[in-house]
């Protein structure tokens with residue numbers, strides 16, 4: 001029996017089909033590619049290219065994109081620090097399930113805080129590849145495909161990453 005968080009008296013249920021069986025069936029090893037960077041740095045573009053490239057090679061992948069996940073699972077979350085932390089925690093847990101299922105899970109989120117990314121890495125020993133889109137703020141702001149930097153500079157969006165909210169570059173990424 002284990003006690004975790006607010007759930008008590010819960011028991012881990014084993015499954016007859018395990019990670020190794022799934023690995024054999026799919027002929028691939030599940031993992032998480034975690035793409036972090038400023039808005040406009042190219043996270044979604046890279047996630048899509050990678051997913052397509054894997055598909056053409058017969059590898060099963062799935063993209064968890066911050067914008068998309070915020071339309072459903074995380075629609076209750078905003079952009080204050082604790083909401084971003086919860087956003088990353090939930091996506092980390094979902095990514096862990098996908099990796100356990102045998103997929104190459106590509107998570108594409110700003111994920112601005114180092115401690116939150118490190119917590120996800122800790123959940124996935126040997127299966128977490130952190131990719132930093134190391135683009136200067138000025139370039140992202142010049143691209144501004146959604147017009148959000150313009151709104152943030154005009155004070156119409158508060159707490160925008162890189163403008164008036166922090167982005168902590170990774171210290172231990174894989175690229």
Ligand SMILES: Nc1ncnc2c1ncn2[C@@H]1O[C@H](COP(=O)(O)OS(=O)(=O)O)[C@@H](OP(=O)(O)O)[C@H]1O
Pocket residue numbers: 038039040043044065066067070079083084085087088108109110111112146148157158159160161165
């Ligand atoms: N305040 C603020 N700061 C940053 N980004 C904002 C904000 N408000 C809305 N958006 C839009 O939300 C997208 C980022 O969502 P994420 O879930 O990746 O953010 S986070 O990881 O929780 O920080 C981000 O998408 P990308 O441009 O693809 O990064 C923006 O379109």
Ligand SMILES: Nc1ncnc2c1ncn2[C@@H]1O[C@H](COP(=O)(O)OP(=O)(O)O)[C@@H](O)[C@H]1O
Pocket residue numbers: 037038039040041042043044045046143145
């Ligand atoms: N390698 C690249 N070179 C030039 N432009 C790019 C590159 N990657 C992405 N872009 C462009 O930058 C903009 C932001 O890319 P996007 O993938 O939406 O970023 P993010 O998901 O980080 O917000 C888009 O207009 C996209 O076409």
